[in-house]
Amino acid sequence: MASEVTQILSAIDQGDRQAAGQLLPLVYDELRRLASQKMTREPAGHTIQPTALVHEAFLRLVGSEDLPSWDSRGHFFAAAAESMRRILIEAARRRKTEKRGGDRQRIDLSSEDVVEHPEDSETLLALDEALQKLESEDQELARLVELRYFTGLTIDQTAELLCVSPRTVKRNWAYARAWLRREMEGDGPA
Template identity: 25%
Template structure:
């Protein structure tokens, strides 16, 4: 993830103004960070093709920004690290709600039937691609929702590292620099976070 000193300096200035009670700063924070948050939303959405099939990045971003605006009314992050963490959480929650809506009992993702392909000479239509079992599709999506919700159950230091690497595509070196700890510490927290998730989800994988 590329760092831009101008972006970070401006963001910190806006966060300081918001913490000091400047009501106008909150909207400026949203506008200033929109492009970076769009990139985060795009990365998260690309990891969830069954949600991305029905929603564009800007759909996710728009709803997540509404969530973020509400959150900023209650929480005043004092650094870029805290702000990006808060924003990424709102994007992730929006994706979870989208998955629930799409693959719940009345969801269009659960009941969707793919259009057939061109008919053969005998008039029989064939699917454009091999269609997966709809039941498996729903189960996979519900398991994915459970996985993302389980991330919030991790210990704070594990959760922060996991979110930065898994959701924001940061390297371990970049995370170490951001959190001002050694790369060895990040490797340890990243490994422990994955082991903790396996325990939470009841996996026997090593």
């Protein structure tokens, strides 16, 4: 299936608009599983459902006039992770706007995950801000965080998509969590 996905991505890259219709059935189950994993971390009463998140992310990836170019299956899923992240951040910003303000609160990050159960949109927005800073310093670490946190990929799945060893992913994941924790708590470099 991976080679079939790569072939379809190549066809999309070459301008075949019909290839996008062939892609969704091949990647839907995996995207749905990733979205479901991500949604378990969202606060109760969240208005976006996993199916809606998958469809919105997919439309953003292949529904525009200017189709992006993906080098591989891993690149596509990284783009899907970024798209899901943006959708969730946009929803969090809308919720924050609806609440009309509120100060950020310091949070403790678990050793297993960046934010185990975000209590509110403030936490997600703080994470997004910190992740943007991390991306400006190290794009690969930011990509790893997106794959692990926003799509819920395992260490092994992330290693496969990033073409590195699981050991490298574990080491970089620990570093990225610590960096984000420091940044979100306000103890980061000035």
